[in-house]
Amino acid sequence: EPHFVQALPYGPYVYFFFREVAVELSALGKVVVARVARVCRNDQGGSPRVLERRWTSFLKVRLQCAIPGDTVFYFDVLEAVTPPRALHGRPAVLALFGTQPNRHGGRDTGTRIPGSAVCAFYLADVERAFEGPFAEPRGTAGTWAPVPEDRVPRPRPGCCAGMGLAAGVVTSGDFPDETLVFAKEHPLLHGAVAPAGGRPLFTRTGTRLTQLAVDTGAGPQGNQTVVFLGAEDGRVLKVLAAAQHPRATRHPGSTPAPGDSREPGDTGDTSAETLLLEEISLYDPRRCRGPRGASRVLGLELHPPGRELYVAFTGCLVRLPLSRCARHGACRRSCLAARDPYCVWLPPRGCVPFSEDLPSGFEQDVEGSPGITGTCQDAPAAGDGDGDLAHGVRQAETGAAATVPVPVLVGCVLGAFTLGALAAGLLAACYRRPAVPKGPLESPATPRPLAQPPAPRLYPLLPPQGGAGGLWDPPELPTPEATPQPPTKMPQERVAEHRRGQATHLNTPGCPEPPGPGPPPKATL
CATH class of the missing domain: 3.30.1680.10 (ligand-binding face of the semaphorins, domain 2)
Structure with missing residues (x-):
């Protein structure tokens, strides 16, 4: 069940960094370990008899990142690997490891005690590990042991055709069948590649780190190493790895891991103190929406010309400056x-x-x-x-989100509410008009008689008799014979009289609207 993390070409080989379930540790259960495999660039597959169209130089070995002590604590789950970088003057890769998942009930998913570590591996130590002994199972208990060197065929399996011990071999298909069969049955090497200095460069508990990027040329002199680490909760850690020289003396308290190899004169000391410079929370769910778990950092990429770090999430890409000096003011x-x-x-x-x-x-x-x-x-x-x-x-810093304390925010809300209430009260007091009485004031105890509605008029008003200016109410209903004929009026006089009647009606409260004027009466001779 391999899970490939990184592929890096280096020299005549291509290195593959991955994690898989360890077959050599099957007695302990389903244990995941980190591996590095190597394949020759000129590998064209085996002969038609053995390993046809399959790699002839494929070998793999375990990567070990652990805290030494009376009880060694391992970080076996490989998460990320950087390209080759110059670390203390030597080519190396930095790898990020996590703790083992705690599977239960036969399910593939489970919980884990979160913890991560960063280990550095010199490529010279990796190449030297591929020259070590091969591994094979022994006995019924399933234990794995190294293969004696006298049983390894020549040319040695894993060599590249036309190079080194296999200089006389033209192509990968020209290897002897004995070499190809041994390479097919023994792809695993015994032992493990120990980290530089015998211990991790940086460890973190309580948080699961997912990605890393490294700048080995930081500082005015370009001799400082800064590691950027992305976490699954959206944070980015900025770590300073102390600058050391290859020939520095070893710290008295450090312990090399088994199998740690060094070049002549190199103590391999990278166990100096590391410093957490910053811990920056970048994920903002309001601006970077995504599914559940979208806060996990998926990638980190340095952009040295712009002095920036690009942080990739599921729903967005964040650009972070390498230097945040303005926070010191x-x-x-x-x-x-x-x-x-x-x-x-x-x-x-x-x-x-x-x-x-x-x-x-x-x-x-x-x-x-x-x-x-x-x-x-x-x-x-x-x-x-x-x-x-x-x-x-x-x-x-420019562009940083300013935070407001909660008491200040509550005080601002209460003040705004009070000012709004006062302003509304003043406006209501200014625009309210007092009621003006239309008649003399009466005592509240004096009862007021009910108003009698006026009697409606059944007939229109008749013109005055004898030239009087007042109106004349007949004492009795007139008869058709006694009804006088109105004088003939011009159309202008009828219109003026109609308007006077409407004005009188409108000024009289409670009076219904009189009927409209009918056709003008006929004039009699």
Whole structure:
């Protein structure tokens, strides 16, 4: 059940980094281990008799990343591998490992105690491991043991045709059948490739790391190594690996892992203290939507020309600057105590990112001098005589999201609500009109008589008699014979009279609208 992680061409070989269930540890259950395999670039397959159209130079060996001690703690699940980098002047790869899953009930899924580690492997040690003894099972218990060297055929299986011990072999199909059969039956090598220094460069518990990227040329002198690690919860860790020289002395407390090989004069010391520079939370579900588990970092890619790191999630791609020096503001001690190889202190500009065009006179303390510790909120430290330009001030970087404390936010909401209520009350008081009484005030105890509705008029008003200006109400209903004939009026007089009647009706409360004027009466001679 192999799971391939990385393929890297290097020299005449192509290296494959993967993880699989260890057949040599089947007595312990379903144990996953990390492997590195090697294939010759000029491998064209075997002869028509053996390994036809199959690799003749395929060999694999275990990668070991563990914390040494009385009880060795292994990180066996390979997660990511970097391309070859110059580490302490030697070609090496950095690999990220995790802890074993805890499968239960025969299911493939399970829980695990989260933990991760970063180990470095020199490619010279990897090549030397492929020259070690082959492994084969022995006995009924299923234990694996090394194959005696006198049983290994010549040319040695795994050699490239036309090179080294197989210089007389033209193509991979010209190997003897004995060599091809042995390579088919013994693809696994005994032992394991130990990490540089015999221990991990960096370990982290409680968090599962998924990706890594490394910059081996950080700092003004280009001799610092910075490792960027992506976690499954959307965070990015920035780790400084202390600069060491290949011939440095070994730390007294370090213990080399079994099988650790070194070149003459090389102590292989990389066990110096590493420093976690920053822990940045990048995943934002509001801007980077995705399915469940979308916060997992899927990839990290460095862009040295732009001094940026690209972080890939399921639903978005985030660009992160390598240097975040603005967070130190104008605090000299905070800038120097951060030990960030990408930041330098340059008066009077403050803490700025390092670049080749900076003037001389900047300061940097990657090694961590004892005299430069603490922050600007503390008492002045020794050697910091010029003081700081600002005390306890940290300027947020450009584009960073500013956070507001919860008490301030609650106070702003309450203040806005109070101001809004006062403004609404003032507006209501200004626009309210007082009621003006239309008649004399009456005592509240005096009962008011009910208003009697006026009697409706059944007939239209008649013109006055005898030239009087008032209206005349007949005492009795007139008869057709006694009804006088109205004088003949012009159309203009009828219109004016109709308008006067409408005005009188409208000014009388409770009166129904009189019927409209009918046809004009006929004039009699």
